[in-house]
Amino acid sequence: MIAIVKYNAGNIGSVTNALNRLGIENNVTDDPAELKVADKVIFPGVGEAGTAMKYLKERGLDEILKYLEQPFLGICLGMQLMCNHSEEGDTECLGIFDTDVKRFRPSSASGLGMKVPHMGWNSLSYGLGVQGSESVITQNSELxxxxxxxxxxxxxxxxxxxxxEDTAATCDYILPFSSMLQKDNYYATQFHPEKSAGVGEQLLKNFVNL
Structure with missing residues (x-):
């Protein structure tokens, strides 16, 4: 059973549909007891960081999520909430990954003429000398x-x-950023695997098979 964290995130329906297509049993819940005993946990998200963290704190989920031992996958806002701090609403987040979340600034020298939000298809790169970040060596990820x-x-x-140091893959839009993060049993993607066709389906299969 995969538990999907309920916290008023906007893409829960698309995540459940993606798992249903793969024949994977799942349950949407904000019950700490159910999250603790699930085989795996998915932390989805489309929304605003401050509002999301408020919901998690009201239900005591902010502490529960940091100490789960089963494979855990954050998606989009879910990934950002797993970091230390987000500029969105000046929000203190879960602190699972030791990095901060910043807003794209299209007025910067590297971003002139580029639109925000970053929306649509773009790459994920990993390995030595990933695009735009020659000094970054991403870790190997089973996903x-x-x-x-x-x-x-x-x-x-x-x-x-x-x-x-937890970056598992990068993307370059305005500047290089973490497309994926990984630390111990915690995995996260900035992109939406449930909307990423065959590549996203393969990644979800890899997560299910962990």
Whole structure:
């Protein structure tokens, strides 16, 4: 059973539909007891960081989510809430990944003429000398099994997680940012695997098979 964290995130329906297509039993819940005993947990998200963290705190989920031991996958806002701090609403987040979330600034020298939000298909890159970040060596991730570096996936976001030692894949839009993060049993994607066609389906299969 995969538990999907309920916290008023906007893409829960698309995540459940993606798992249903794969024949994976799932349950949407904000019950800490159910989350603790689930085989795996998915933390989806489309929304605003401050409002989302308020919901998590009201239900005591902010502490529960940080200490789960089963495979855990954050998606989009879910990934951002797993970081230390978000500029969106000046929000203190869960602190699972030691990096901060910043807003894209299209007025910067590297972003002139580029639109925010970053919306649509763009690549994920991993390995030595990933695009735009020659000094970054991303870690190996089981979620990328049978997925080629440079594959296109679907993004919709105005905020990004900075590169850090937990970066598992990158993307370059205005500047290089973390497309994926991984630390111990915690995995996260800035892109939406449930909307990323065959690549996203493969990633979800890899997560299910962990």
């Amino acid at each position: 990328l099994t049978n997925i080629q570096s440079g594959s296109d996936v679907y993004y919709v976001h105005s905020y990004y997680a900075e590169l850090c």
